[in-house]
Amino acid sequence: MADQLRDTIPTFGEPTDVTEGAGLDNMSGLTSASFARSWGEAALLLSVAVVLIGGLEIICRVFDVPAYTFPKPSEIWTALHTHFRTLYWPHLVVTLKVLFSGYAIGATIGIILAAVITQFPFVEKIITPYILLLVTTPMIALVPLLVQKMGFGMAPRIIAVALAAGPMVMINSATGFRRTDLAKIALARSYGASTIQTFAKVRFPLALPMIIVGLMVGAIFGMLTTVGAEFVGSSDGLGTRLAFFSSRIRMADFWAVIVILAIMGILIYMFFFWVGKRWASWQT
Amino acid sequence: MEVRHASKYYKTKTGAVHALEDINLDFAPGDFTCILGPSGCGKTTLLWGLSGLHELSNGEVLLNGTPVKGPRPEIGMIFQEANLLPWRNLQKNIEFPFEIKKIDPKPYRERIQGLLDEVGLAGFENKFPRELSGGMQQRASIVRCLSYDPELILMDEPFGALDAFTRDEMNLLIQQIWMETGKTIIFVTHNVTEAIFLANKVVVMSPRPGRIAHVFDIDLPRPRTIEQTYTPEFIKVVLEIKATILHGSSPAR
Numbered sequence: 126m127a128d129q130l131r132d133t134i135p136t137f138g139e140p141t142d143v144t145e146g147a148g149l150d151n152m153s154g155l156t157s158a159s160f161a162r163s164w165g166e167a168a169l170l171l172s173v174a175v176v177l178i179g180g181l182e183i184i185c186r187v188f189d190v191p192a193y194t195f196p197k198p199s200e201i202w203t204a205l206h207t208h209f210r211t212l213y214w215p216h217l218v219v220t221l222k223v224l225f226s227g228y229a230i231g232a233t234i235g236i237i238l239a240a241v242i243t244q245f246p247f248v249e250k251i252i253t254p255y256i257l258l259l260v261t262t263p264m265i266a267l268v269p270l271l272v273q274k275m276g277f278g279m280a281p282r283i284i285a286v287a288l289a290a291g292p293m294v295m296i297n298s299a300t301g302f303r304r305t306d307l308a309k310i311a312l313a314r315s316y317g318a319s320t321i322q323t324f325a326k327v328r329f330p331l332a333l334p335m336i337i338v339g340l341m342v343g344a345i346f347g348m349l350t351t352v353g354a355e356f357v358g359s360s361d362g363l364g365t366r367l368a369f370f371s372s373r374i375r376m377a378d379f380w381a382v383i384v385i386l387a388i389m390g391i392l393i394y395m396f397f398f399w400v401g402k403r404w405a406s407w408q409t
Numbered sequence: 410m411e412v413r414h415a416s417k418y419y420k421t422k423t424g425a426v427h428a429l430e431d432i433n434l435d436f437a438p439g440d441f442t443c444i445l446g447p448s449g450c451g452k453t454t455l456l457w458g459l460s461g462l463h464e465l466s467n468g469e470v471l472l473n474g475t476p477v478k479g480p481r482p483e484i485g486m487i488f489q490e491a492n493l494l495p496w497r498n499l500q501k502n503i504e505f506p507f508e509i510k511k512i513d514p515k516p517y518r519e520r521i522q523g524l525l526d527e528v529g530l531a532g533f534e535n536k537f538p539r540e541l542s543g544g545m546q547q548r549a550s551i552v553r554c555l556s557y558d559p560e561l562i563l564m565d566e567p568f569g570a571l572d573a574f575t576r577d578e579m580n581l582l583i584q585q586i587w588m589e590t591g592k593t594i595i596f597v598t599h600n601v602t603e604a605i606f607l608a609n610k611v612v613v614m615s616p617r618p619g620r621i622a623h624v625f626d627i628d629l630p631r632p633r634t635i636e637q638t639y640t641p642e643f644i645k646v647v648l649e650i651k652a653t654i655l656h657g658s659s660p661a662r
Contacts, residue, residue, distance in 0.1 A: 308492050311462055315486045316509040317479075326508065330496045407496040407537060 196377040204377040205384060212366070212378065213385060219362040220351055223279050227286025228347040232340055234287070235294030240324070240332075243302040259292040265353040272358040282354040282362070290347035297339025301332030334405035341397035348390060428454045430618040432468075436561075436595060441587055443608035444597045447654065451619025452597045453489075453565055459595065460486055460563050472561070482510070485559030487567045491546035493538040493553075500534040503553045510557070517556060524552045528582060544575040548582070555586070564596040568603070577635050580606055584632060601654075602638050605629070605646050613653050623653045 178198050184190070185197040192200065205213075242249045264285045271281030305328065313323045355364025363382055370379040428451040436442055444452045457463040459470055461477045461484070470477040472484070493502045503521055507514040514521075525531045528548040538546055547567055554562060564583075568576045580603060587594055587607075598604050604611045608627055615622040627646065629637065637643055 308488055308490070309494065311457075312486070312488060312492050312505075313509060314462060315460060315480045315484070316506045317482065318509045322509055326505075327494070330494070333496075405496075407539065 192376050193374050196380055200377040201380045201384065205381040208378060208381065213363070213382060216361055216363050216366050217385060219279070220355065220364070223282045223286060223354070223362065224347055224351045226279070227283040227351070228290045228344055230283070231287035231289070231291030231347065232294045232343055235291040235339070235343065236298050236336060238291075239295045239298035239302055239336075240329075243299050249299070256292045256295055259288060260296060263353070264289040264350050265357060268354045268358040277358065277360050281358055282351060285354045286347045286350050289350035290343035293343040293346050294336075294339040297342060298332060298336045301335025301339075302328060304331055304335070306331060334401065334408045337397060337401045337405050340400075341394065344393045344397065345390060348386075348393065352386060428619050429458070429465075430620050432619070432621055434612065434621070434624075436593060438560075438593050439591045440610060441594045441608050442596065442610045442612060443604035444595065444612045444614060445599065445601065445604040445650065445654075446614035446619075446622075447599060447616060450614040450616035452599075452614050454619065455614075456563050456565050456595065456597050460484055462486075482557075483560045485554040485557070485562045487547075487550055487554050487562065487564040489566045490570050491538070491543070491550040493546055493549060495538050498535050498537050499530065499541070499549055502538070502549060503556055506553065506557050512557075520558075521552065521556050524555055527586075528552055542575075543571050544579060547571065547579060551582070551586070555590075559592075561593045561595070564594065566597050566599065569599070576600075576603065581635070583607060588632060601647050601650050605643065605650070606633055606635075606638055611650060613650055615654070622656075625650060 181195075182198045185195060190197075242252060267288065268281050268285050271284055275281050309327050309331070310323055313327050318326070351362070352364040352367070355362035356368055359365055363386060366382045367379060370376070370382065432455060434442075444455060446452050454463065458465050459477070461470070461479045461481055472481060477484075493499075494505065497505065500521075503525075504514045507517065522531070525534070528551060530545060530548055530552065533541065533545070533549075538549075541549065550567075568579050571579065583594075583596075584607060586592075596604075596607060605627055611625040611627060613622045613625065614620065625646070629643065629646075
C-alpha cells in the first residue's frame with residue numbers, strides 16, 4: 126500500500142497493522158495513506174528525504190544558485206531555528222487564531238445547515254446554487270471590502286475563512302446526509318425511534334465519513350484563505366511575513382515561512398486522517 | 410395472541426399502483442406462515458403493512474385486538490440482508506433496540522449470550538459486521554430481533570442474498586428457534602422450497618394487483634430435514650404450488 130498513489134481525498138479504513146510511533150518523524154504520512162510498516166521501510170523513506178534535501182543543497186552549492194532564486198536548504202534551516210521564536214512565532218499564533226475561529230464558525234454552521242437542508246429537498250434545491258457560488262468564489266476577494274468597514278483587525282479574515290470553509294464542509298456533509306439508507310431508518314423506526322433518535326443513531330453516523338472529508342477539505346481551504354487574507358488585508362500573520370520577506374529579498378526567511386505553512390497543512394491532513402480512521406473506519 | 414388482518418388494500422403514491430387488493434388473512438398464535446410469490450406481487454408491501462411501517466390505504470391490521478397504526482413493541486422485524494449498523498460491533502448492534510426503546514440491556518445480557526451461543530456467534534461480540542460472513546450477519550440480526558422477546562416475528566426475504574448451503578443452514582436454525590420458542594412467525598420469500606420447508610401455512614400471492622391466489626396447509630412432520638425436501642411428498646407440494654403461481658400470474662394477456 127505504501128507505494129500506491131493516492132487521491133487527495135483519502136478513503137478511510139484500510140486494514141493496516143500499524144501502531145503509533147511511525148507518525149511525524151518520517152515522510153510516509155505524506156505519500157501514502159498508511160504509515161510505514163517496519164523500521165526498514167521507515168529508514169528507506171527517511172533516506173529518500175535526506176537524499177532529496179541533500180541533493181538540493183548540493184545543486185545550490187555546485188551551481189552557485191543565488192539566494193534570491195533559491196536559498197540553500199541549510200540557510201532555510203538556519204533561518205527557521207534562529208528566527209522562529211522572534212520573527213515567526215507571534216505571526217503563527219495570529220494565523221492559527223484566525224484559522225481556528227473562522228473554521229469553527231464555518232464548520233459548525235456548515236454541518237448544521239447540511240443536516241437541516243437535506244431534510245427538505247425543495248429548500249436544498251433553492252439554496253444549493255448559492256452554496257456552490259460560495260465554494261467557487263475565492264473568499265479572499267471579500268477581504269479588502271471588509272477591511273474598509275472593519276479595519277485591519279482579525280474580524281474580516283475570520284469572516285473570509287468561515288465563508289471559505291463553511292460551504293466546503295456543508296456540501297460534503299450534505300452528500301453524507303443525503304445518503305439515506307431506508308432499510309436502516311426502517312430498522313430504527315421498527316423499534317419506535319423518534320425523529321431525533323433516528324438522526325442521532327442512524328443518519329448522523331451514516332453521514333460521518335463524508336462529514337470528516339468535508340471537515341478536512343474545509344480546514345485546508347480555510348488555511349489557504351487565512352494566508353491569502355493576510356496577504357491582502359492585514360498587518361500580522363504568516364501571510365504578511367511572506368509579503369514582507371519577499372519584498373526585502375530575504376529568501377531564507379521567506380522559505381522558512383513556507384516550510385511552517387507546509388507543516389501546518391500536513392498536520393491538518395494527518396489529524397483528519399487519524400480522525401477518519403478512528404471514527405469512520407467502518408466504511409470501506 | 411392473535412393477528413387479525415382484516416380486509417386491506419394498498420396504493421403507492423406514484424400514481425395508481427395497485428400493490429395489494431382486498432387481502433384477508435388470519436395468523437393464529439404460534440403459527441408459522443410463509444407468504445410466497447414472484448417479485449412485485451406485493452408481499453413485502455403486505456409485510457411492511459403488518460409491521461406498521463407502512464400505512465394502508467384501506468382496511469386495517471389488528472394485533473391482540475387493537476389496530477396497528479405504527480411500530481409495535483410486540484413485533485420484531487428481520488429484514489432483507491442483515492441490516493446491521495456497520496459502525497457498531499455485534500454486541501452494540503444487538504443492543505440497538507434497547508437503546509432506542511431506552512431500556513437498560515443489563516438484565517437481558519444473559520439471554521442475549523444464550524441466543525448468541527445458540528446461533529453459534531459466541532466469541533464474536535466485538536467483531537464488526539464487515540468482519541462477518543453474510544450468514545453470520547443474518548444470524549446476528551435474528552439474535553437482535555429475539556433479544557427483546559417479541560411475540561410476533563416478521564421476516565422479509567431474510568435469506569435471499571445467501572448462498573444455497575447457508576440458506577439451508579439458516580432454515581434449520583429458524584425451524585429450531587420456532588419449535589423452541591413457539592413464536593408466531595410470518596415469513597416472506599420467493600423460494601418455494603424454503604416456504605414449504607418452514608411453514609405450517611403457505612400463502613401464495615399473485616401480482617398486479619397483489620392478491621392471495623391460494624393458501625396451502627403444510628402437514629409434513631417436524632422437525633423437517635433438508636433431505637426431506639427431496640422426497641416425493643415434498644416435491645408434490647412444490648409442483649402444486651408452482652402450478653398455482655403459474656396459473657395465478659399468467660392470465661390472458
